[in-house]
Amino acid sequence: MKKYQAVIIGGGSAGLSAAVTLKNQGIENILVIEKDGEPGGILQQCIHNGFGLQTFKEQLSGPSYAERYIEQAEDLHVDILCNTMVIKLNPDKTIEYVNAEEGYVTILADAVILAVGCYERSRGAVEIPGERPAGIYTAGQAQRYLNIDGYMVGKKVFILGSGDIGLIMARRMTLEGAKVYGVAELMPYSNGLPRNIKQCLEDFDIPLYLSHTVTKIFGHDRLERIEVSQVDEHLKPVPGSQMYFDVDTLLLSVGLIPENHLADEAGILMNPRTKGPIVDDNYMTSVPGIFACGNGLHVHDLVDFVSMEAARSAAGAVRYLNNTLKEDHKYEVFAGDGVNYVVPGLVSASCDHNVEFFFRVRQNFEQAEIVMKSGDKVLRKLKKRKLMPSVMEQMVLTTKMIQELEGDITITVTEVSDGK
């Protein structure tokens, strides 16, 4: 059985960044396994600009951002095994993969980094009643048809969900000559980044129907018509509020879910909120030596954060490989009032580096107070304007604070604006 110091599953932006970090930190014997024909992951189909502002201080397209990392990986002689699918990850860190050249192979790794990305929620998962004709796609699927294969899926388009991919596709398809009739969002706020609402909808006069959803699909062969209804505060359709759109295409941009079944099968503990593994300050999962990062850990809106997080998980793996991780008590990190989730979910008492928490709020906040507590002790308190679920927030726990922790950590967000 072939042995590696570290194997990275997934060659998207997370996997590439993790590989580069490992090499730079002296871990030589590594392998990246990628299912597709080339590395880069989801970035390869995101041909719009808007990547890398934080990392490279310029606006790159998805493929060019990926290219920067692919070049670094090549310079460092990272082995990337493409067209290869990992079928199974075992708790003993053996990895079973399959490809056309080698067949079915099992290898062993001292450390494993899961960088497997996410998948899009489908129609079934959001329960849209009605018929099941052609013409209903996830936004990413339509994006792939258009940007990779070169085909338009339709000309009269409606979009359910205001996730970023949907917004970007609204603009893209409009520019390619389609008519986008509108975007319906179940929640009273958008799930996309504000800049995408502005640049992809408002600039093209595409209406955004907040608190609305698609309540019926019509069409036997190809989609012919949809029914859109307003929803009440319990997210139930309001009778009498129906609108009808005669469209041939419905794009769904209703959420991304970490691709977690490898982790699940390996017995790794999951966070039901993120649907990804629970990790500690080293991005290590509940199975020692297995790490996770990127969209396979929790869904990110900016690739820069993915690259950064992956580098941190690789640093964690290096500590693990160098035997510098101490077995110690781990404090839990909870999402308190107003917070949907926090990653990492555990902090080791002996952690000797700053820990940056990524978290998302549950609803929009005008003027918010963010409080990080350990037991009853307030570690940090911060006022911030305009918080929304679509934008990931950060907060740092310093090494000094870690030394003074009194118990588990909770982050809460409350509205403090006047008159509310």
Place this chain on the structure above:
Amino acid sequence: MYDIVIIGAGITGTMLARDLSRYRLHVALIDKENDIADGATMANSAIVHVGYDPEDDTLKALLNVEGARMYEKICEDLGCHRKVTGAYVAACGEVEEKHLDILADRAERRGITYEWLSGDEARKEEENLSEQVTKVLSFPTTAVIYPWEVAIACAEVAVTNGVEIYLNTCCERITKEEDHFVIHTNNGDYETRYVINASGVGAEKVYRMVCDTPEFKITPRRGEYFVLDHQVHYVNHIIFPVPSAEKGKGVLAVPTVFGNTLLGPNSDYVDDPEDTGTSFEGLDYVRANLTKTMKNVPYRYVIRNFAGLRPSSSCPDFIIEEAKTVPGFINAASIESPGLASAPAVSQYIIQNILKKHLELTEKENVCLTREKPLAMADLTPEEKAEAIRKNPLYGKIICRCEQISEGEILDCIHRPCGAHTVKGVKKRVRPGMGRCQGGFCEPRVLNILARELNISPTEVVLDAKNAKILESENR
């Protein structure tokens, strides 16, 4: 001139086509849809009921018990999936428990294996069984199958033995000549001595083409379902509530052959025989009624909803007979549940009790009624996988990441007799798109493979029906 034309390529029609293909007969099987098994056979609970449910002295009771016993061999012969899960009929309280006695009595008389369990004993086997369940009648030999897989395999065998299959061929009118019929379709006329009407919800309409006063009336009755991802293991057995006259078999939890769970169906009469849409009301009904027998339903693992139409009939029993006023026209109508379980026996009944009276049934030479199981990577051990890939590297190229389906499997299902020529056809045969991403990831890849193998433009590839185009236009 055909000896026999079968209208309808569901489980009834395909099973019969396979059985007839061993004889020296000229047989055609036609269906209005673009693939085999696009009707009720595509959307049901997939259970091979053992036969305790139908009333005494009915064809249903006779053919169900017999059909169920034939499935093990059939699935072996055809290389089809079948999983013996066992079934629990779960009673809540004394009144329902009494009803179980009736079922047990029927089972006893029909030679069907059964066992009694207390509520607590059953909950030891099924942790998600509701606390309200007080007593369970267990039928350990109950199995689940992949219904359309069996229908497709039957069609494949039939075609190999010389049966002609015409898809996208809708029977619109039938004229009766002196000693034969002419079936008029959108795809030409078919002359035949005998007609078998196996057209499911269409059976009354087709019958009316030769008879103004049919003895039965068919009203489509819809059943809607949730499908759970196989990542969650929810039930081991099929869980039934106690059946009732009004609600039929009720809302079930069914483990499928591939480890998914089906939750449903409801029962709702609809007007349109094409209306397999789902509804808020229907799905709410399923959710509400499931709580009777089940708890902790993990709805967050739902990956799909679907609905099927039962050919509900004014006649409570199967109607399998030569039409009284139209000699040569044979109805296999009113085939509601347990139509799937009964199908092998229905086919034999038609041949032995009806066709044999009219036709000389001599066996052909060199027929092959079996099919080798298509190679499915998911069923293989690591060593077998390695071997398969060595022989054909395309089995190492994974196209569907949720269900881990390789390009080799997809090519095989396209190039077989009765092969897939649509995205849904590939999905029905080898499962890419059946997983949690529902094809979001693999559909573009499957579409490109279909275009390449069928030598057509990607814009000509359809989802299912022949006008169900997936891509609108090239964008270059």
